[in-house]
Amino acid sequence: MMASEFHTPSTYDMLSKKHSPVFKTPMTYSPRIVGNKPVPSPSRQDLWKKELGLNDDLEPQTDSDENSEEDEAEEDVNRHISQVEVISLQKQLEQRNSQRDELLLLVKSHRDKVRQYKSKLEREENNKRQQLKILKKNYDITIQEKDNLISNLQSLAEEQENKILELEQRLLGGNHEEMKTTGLELTSGATRKLIEEVKRLQNDKFTLTSQLSSAQTEVRTCNEIIQSLQVKISKLENDNDNLSKPDKVQEDEVTYPCSTDTEKEVELLQTERQQLLEELVELKKARTKEATVYKLASHRQQQLEDEVKRLKQKLDDQEKEAVEREAAIQQKKEKEQQVIVLLSEKQQNLHTICELQAQITALQAKEPEVITKVKKVEVQVESEELKTKYAVSQEQIQELTKINDEVNNKLSHAHARVLELETQLQVAQADFELMTSSLQEKLNQSHAEKEIAIAEASKKLQQEVDRLRADHSTFCQKLDTTNNSFSQLIESFILLQKKANSFPHMIKSTVSQVKIEVCSAIADIDTYNQELVGKYHREMQLRKKYHNELVELKGNIRVFCRVRPKIKEDGTGSQADNVISFDRDDDGLIYVESKGRSQTFEVDRVFSENSTQTEVFDEVKSVAISCIDGFNVCIFAYGQTGSGKTYTMEGTLLDPGINQRALQELFHVIEERGLDWEYTVTVSVLEIYNEMIRDLLGDDISFKMEVKMNPEGGLYIPGLSYVNVASVEDVNKVFVVGQKNRATATTNMNEHSSRSHALLCVTVTGENKTTKTRTTGKLNLVDLAGSERVSKSGADGARLKEAQSINKSLACLGDVIQALRAKQSYIPYRNSKLTYLLQDSLGGDSKTLMLVQIAPVRKNEGETICSLNFAQRVRNVELGAATRKVEKLENGDVEVDKTPQKSSSGPGTPHKVAPQRDTSCPAISHRIASQNLTKTPTSSSKPSTPQHKSTPGWKK
Ligand SMILES: Nc1ncnc2c1ncn2[C@@H]1O[C@H](COP(=O)(O)OP(=O)(O)OP(=O)(O)O)[C@@H](O)[C@H]1O
Numbered sequence: 001m002m003a004s005e006f007h008t009p010s011t012y013d014m015l016s017k018k019h020s021p022v023f024k025t026p027m028t029y030s031p032r033i034v035g036n037k038p039v040p041s042p043s044r045q046d047l048w049k050k051e052l053g054l055n056d057d058l059e060p061q062t063d064s065d066e067n068s069e070e071d072e073a074e075e076d077v078n079r080h081i082s083q084v085e086v087i088s089l090q091k092q093l094e095q096r097n098s099q100r101d102e103l104l105l106l107v108k109s110h111r112d113k114v115r116q117y118k119s120k121l122e123r124e125e126n127n128k129r130q131q132l133k134i135l136k137k138n139y140d141i142t143i144q145e146k147d148n149l150i151s152n153l154q155s156l157a158e159e160q161e162n163k164i165l166e167l168e169q170r171l172l173g174g175n176h177e178e179m180k181t182t183g184l185e186l187t188s189g190a191t192r193k194l195i196e197e198v199k200r201l202q203n204d205k206f207t208l209t210s211q212l213s214s215a216q217t218e219v220r221t222c223n224e225i226i227q228s229l230q231v232k233i234s235k236l237e238n239d240n241d242n243l244s245k246p247d248k249v250q251e252d253e254v255t256y257p258c259s260t261d262t263e264k265e266v267e268l269l270q271t272e273r274q275q276l277l278e279e280l281v282e283l284k285k286a287r288t289k290e291a292t293v294y295k296l297a298s299h300r301q302q303q304l305e306d307e308v309k310r311l312k313q314k315l316d317d318q319e320k321e322a323v324e325r326e327a328a329i330q331q332k333k334e335k336e337q338q339v340i341v342l343l344s345e346k347q348q349n350l351h352t353i354c355e356l357q358a359q360i361t362a363l364q365a366k367e368p369e370v371i372t373k374v375k376k377v378e379v380q381v382e383s384e385e386l387k388t389k390y391a392v393s394q395e396q397i398q399e400l401t402k403i404n405d406e407v408n409n410k411l412s413h414a415h416a417r418v419l420e421l422e423t424q425l426q427v428a429q430a431d432f433e434l435m436t437s438s439l440q441e442k443l444n445q446s447h448a449e450k451e452i453a454i455a456e457a458s459k460k461l462q463q464e465v466d467r468l469r470a471d472h473s474t475f476c477q478k479l480d481t482t483n484n485s486f487s488q489l490i491e492s493f494i495l496l497q498k499k500a501n502s503f504p505h506m507i508k509s510t511v512s513q514v515k516i517e518v519c520s521a522i523a524d525i526d527t528y529n530q531e532l533v534g535k536y537h538r539e540m541q542l543r544k545k546y547h548n549e550l551v552e553l554k555g556n557i558r559v560f561c562r563v564r565p566k567i568k569e570d571g572t573g574s575q576a577d578n579v580i581s582f583d584r585d586d587d588g589l590i591y592v593e594s595k596g597r598s599q600t601f602e603v604d605r606v607f608s609e610n611s612t613q614t615e616v617f618d619e620v621k622s623v624a625i626s627c628i629d630g631f632n633v634c635i636f637a638y639g640q641t642g643s644g645k646t647y648t649m650e651g652t653l654l655d656p657g658i659n660q661r662a663l664q665e666l667f668h669v670i671e672e673r674g675l676d677w678e679y680t681v682t683v684s685v686l687e688i689y690n691e692m693i694r695d696l697l698g699d700d701i702s703f704k705m706e707v708k709m710n711p712e713g714g715l716y717i718p719g720l721s722y723v724n725v726a727s728v729e730d731v732n733k734v735f736v737v738g739q740k741n742r743a744t745a746t747t748n749m750n751e752h753s754s755r756s757h758a759l760l761c762v763t764v765t766g767e768n769k770t771t772k773t774r775t776t777g778k779l780n781l782v783d784l785a786g787s788e789r790v791s792k793s794g795a796d797g798a799r800l801k802e803a804q805s806i807n808k809s810l811a812c813l814g815d816v817i818q819a820l821r822a823k824q825s826y827i828p829y830r831n832s833k834l835t836y837l838l839q840d841s842l843g844g845d846s847k848t849l850m851l852v853q854i855a856p857v858r859k860n861e862g863e864t865i866c867s868l869n870f871a872q873r874v875r876n877v878e879l880g881a882a883t884r885k886v887e888k889l890e891n892g893d894v895e896v897d898k899t900p901q902k903s904s905s906g907p908g909t910p911h912k913v914a915p916q917r918d919t920s921c922p923a924i925s926h927r928i929a930s931q932n933l934t935k936t937p938t939s940s941s942k943p944s945t946p947q948h949k950s951t952p953g954w955k956k
Pocket residue numbers: 563564565567609639640641642643644645646647648750753754755784785786853
């Protein structure tokens with residue numbers, strides 16, 4: 001869009017052709033005319049020279065002279081001006097150059113603007129032209145429509161006029177007289193109305209025509225405006241063309257302008273721009289004017305169309321009315337015709353009568369003539385001839401008489417007929433008069449009826465109007481009241497809406513407030529609950545503590561229950577459903593769901609399936625460790641096969657059970673007790689199978705051991721091996737030996753273990769160097785055989801014997817417990833090897849803890865309930881307070897401490913020393929086993945260090 005666009009070859013060539021002979025140098029601007037010859041503008045150099053006073057001659061010269069003169073001037077300048085002046089001139093030149101550049105830029109920008117304006121103008125013009133075209137088209141269409149309408153209206157009006165004229169002619173024409181005679185003249189009112197209507201129509205037509213002419217004038221004005229606009233547009237177009245030409249010239253010239261030329265050009269362009277702007281404004285004004293005119297014209301057109309529609313409607317109505325009236329007139333005319341026909345008939349009758357009367361009078365006139373003729377004939381009869389003539393005449397007379405008679409007859413007839421006709425006429429006249437009068441009467445009557453009807457109708461209408469008015473007023477009143485109530489309703493509705501809008505916020509705030517309140521209440525309740533729960537737990541702990549103390553005081557057997565988790569042997573289906581549940585707050589309660597109801601059992605502590613070996617041992621620990629203080633302790637696991645007895649007592653390699661943990665703890669406490677105490681720990685491992693006691697650390701497993709009563713008191717098993725152990729490792733080795741011996745004695749270890757009672761007997765002897773006292777305590781850890789009812793197993797042979805043995809020993813255990821509960825004087829310990837062996841631990845002065853193991857699934861539900869029932873019974877057994885066995889080493893007295901004992905006293909616990917009485921573990925004959933374990937003949941002997949390491953498990 002640069003200058004190149006304007007350098008179209010044709011224009012450029014044309015211009016260059018035009019200017020080339022005149023302007024040799026490109027420094028020149030538009031040609032100036034000097035006389036007839038165009039001369040160049042003074043160059044910038046000339047101007048400088050003039051300014052500096054170097055060259056006064058600015059007159060144009062020929063091309064050949066110019067160069068030489070310039071050279072001379074240059075030489076003069078070089079001669080006259082100093083170096084400083086040259087520099088200043090150069091500076092000025094530079095300034096001028098920069099100014100020129102700026103001006104050039106300005107000119108370019110102006111030119112761009114001009115181009116933009118031009119394009120804008122062109123666009124505007126195009127738009128305008130199109131709009132004008134559309135306008136013209138619309139006007140043409142409108143005018144056409146109007147013309148059509150007007151012609152239609154004119155034809156309609158003419159038609160109407162003709163009709164009216166016709167009607168007028170008919171009304172005022174030939175029948176007028178007859179109508180007058182018949183008395184059936186049309187009422188002048190209708191005619192008047194018609195005439196008035198016609199007049200009104202004519203007036204309408206006149207107004208319409210005047211409106212049409214005014215519309216036409218408007219259209220003409222519009223056309224004139226359009227024409228003037230078109231003229232303007234063409235003028236503008238011309239201007240545009242004119243403008244575009246000098247632009248191009250300027251562009252060509254401006255390539256190398258001098259400063260003065262540029263300024264001029266700028267000025268010129270600015271004026272052009274100003275002009276263009278003004279024209280643009282004018283055009284805009286004209287457009288707005290056009291738009292207003294168009295609006296007015298369209299408005300007027302609309303008005304006219306409405307008017308035409310209205311008039312058309314009116315004409316239609318009038319046409320209908322005219323048709324109706326014509327029909328009425330036609331009817332009346334028909335009636336007139338009938339009357340006229342009647343009258344003509346009567347006139348004919350009258351005519352005939354008149355004719356007859358004339359004939360009669362003529363005949364009457366002929367009568368004397370005939371008589372004279374007859375007289376003459378009578379006179380002439382005397383002659384023969386006359387006589388014949390007379391006879392002829394006579395005959396003629398006779399004939400004439402006959403004729404006369406006939407005529408007379410006819411006359412009389414005619415008279416009669418005349419009379420008759422006269423009467424008929426009279427009758428007809430009378431009838432006519434009667435009819436006329438009756439018609440008149442009827443007409444009057446109908447008029448009167450019409451008047452009455454109109455009056456009634458108007459009355460009714462009036463009444464109706466009144467009623468309607470009344471209705472309207474009541475309706476208005478109602479409307480007012482309704483409006484009032486409606487506005488009230490709206491007000492209340494708005495209020496309600498506001499309320500409804502605020503309702504969610506209200507609800508929100510209320511809800512949040514309530515929430516806060518509820519939250520705070522809940523928090524309060526929560527804290528209160530927490531406090532309560534805390535209190536409850538504290539109370540529970542206290543209760544437990546007191547209970548434990550009471551249990552210890554009473555010497556009750558403590559009962560724990562442990563539920564094993566589900567294992568794959570439990571299977572699937574309903575039989576594998578869980579039937580065990582626990583109390584959230586009381587860890588001594590357990591619920592078993594059986595036969596649709598839940599049975600509650602209370603024990604000292606319940607361990608769920610999630611309880612760990614550590615948790616279990618933590619509870620057992622205090623009792624187990626008390627052996628270190630000289631107590632006899634018995635911990636035995638009771639429960640059906642597979643309920644987890646072995647797991648609890650022995651545990652696994654990675655997670656050991658009570659046995660190993662108890663011994664670990666023992667060694668830990670012994671270590672803690674320091675140098676004051678010297679302890680000896682010996683262990684013996686045995687089993688009771690089929691009512692036979694086997695020493696699992698002995699050389700001969702099959703050797704039947706017997707429980708004997710020591711004459712000094714207490715029980716002992718002659719020949720039972722005791723191994724001294726000093727560490728957990730030693731214990732593990734002992735377990736391994738026991739395990740090994742047990743496994744060699746049986747074919748199926750698992751089955752065997754279920755059917756035998758495994759016992760780990762730990763004897764702890766401690767000597768206090770300071771107090772010179774010795775304590776001896778015994779810890780029996782028993783893993784009983786499976787407690788399931790034997791009858792169910794359906795066993796026979798060896799199995800039956802096994803079952804019977806287990807049954808017997810467990811039944812004996814039950815009996816002993818029963819006897820102890822009943823505080824019987826005789827306790828049947830000796831009925832089984834188990835009870836006999838555990839006599840020390842099940843009664844009297846020992847601490848007993850039973851761990852009831854149960855399975856959680858439905859299929860074991862019966863056995864579970866049996867085990868828990870047994871546990872309940874055991875729990876109520878009072879053994880009496882446990883006692884410590886303390887010996888005074890100096891005099892060998894044994895003191896039995898009867899004071900209530902708490903759990904293991906821990907390191908450094910002071911021990912009461914009493915005179916010694918040997919109630920420690922029975923004297924056991926010892927045999928050195930082949931497993932490199934040191935077997936001690938007495939409990940006091942130091943245990944040797946076991947030689948081989950083994951896993952802790954020894955039962956399985
Ligand atoms: N608390 C427990 N956690 C994980 N597994 C257990 C638990 N109690 C028992 N078991 C698993 O249950 C199965 C049976 O346990 P266990 O052999 O100890 O029963 P038992 O009563 O000693 O049987 P038996 O009378 O035949 O000797 C074992 O596989 C054991 O690992």
